[in-house]
Amino acid sequence: MAEMATISLHDAGRQLATLLTSREQVACGRLLSLLRSGQIKAGFQFPAGRTLSWITIPTHYWAKVSSDKFKMIRYSKTTSKSGALMVRLGAFPEEVVAQVNDALGHEEVASDKWKAVLAATSHRYEVAIIEADWIAYEQRNPPSEPAPEKKTKRGRPQKNWKDLCVIIGAYITKHHQVSPEDKIKVELASEKIHKIAEDDRIFDLPTAPTIKEVLSKILSRAESISIN
DSSP states (O other), X not given: OOOOOEEEHHHHHHHHHHHTTOSSSSOHXXXXXXXXXXXXXXXXXXXXXXXXXXXXXXXXXXXXXXXXXXXXXXXXXXXXXXXOOEEEGXXXXXXXXXXXXHHOOOGGGHHHHHHHHHHHTTSEEEOEEEHHHHHHHHHHSOOOOOOOOOOOTTOOOOOOHHHHHHHHHHHHHHHHHHOTTSOOOHHHHHHHHHHHHHHTTOOSOOOHHHHHHHHHHHHHHHHHOOOO
16 A cells, blocks of 8 residues: 555644634644544554555544643653654554455465564554545534634633533532542642543633632632631
């Protein structure tokens, strides 16, 4: 098989951010959600002998990929190997066996074919999306019209506090159920709350430091309130 035209996850995330008129440069959370739901398929190419084989990554694989790990598709000056998600061939044994069996033309070349496959298992391969599949997705999902921004007194963009407040309240309640004697560690709690919201696919979130500031005010206010 000749080399297939593909688009990187980083570039797909950038284009997706444009489609969604998102303030993010790379829409990592939304792209991961599309992969988990099967609306978008991704995979990778690897050399098996003199041919290139394409392995489609199964949908259930993405359920095990955390939001933090997937954010590797963003470029970062402080993180090496950022800008791409790499996988090993051995993580997809069933898909590899099926691909190689389909590609085998004669029994006498089967041994050489499998030797080439085994030699490739020590390498890491960049995950990408077939370009034609991405173009088809874009055609099915034209850019959304930007919603009119609500004006606030401070002129700041609105964040998704409605859903986040539920998670903050749930976190505080759970903490007092599990560790009633321990005080909430604000910085750690704010990071956990932010991650829970990301895993719940809540978009347009305030940053963890902003959540920390609000959580500190909530806990401070709680100490001064009497409900008796």
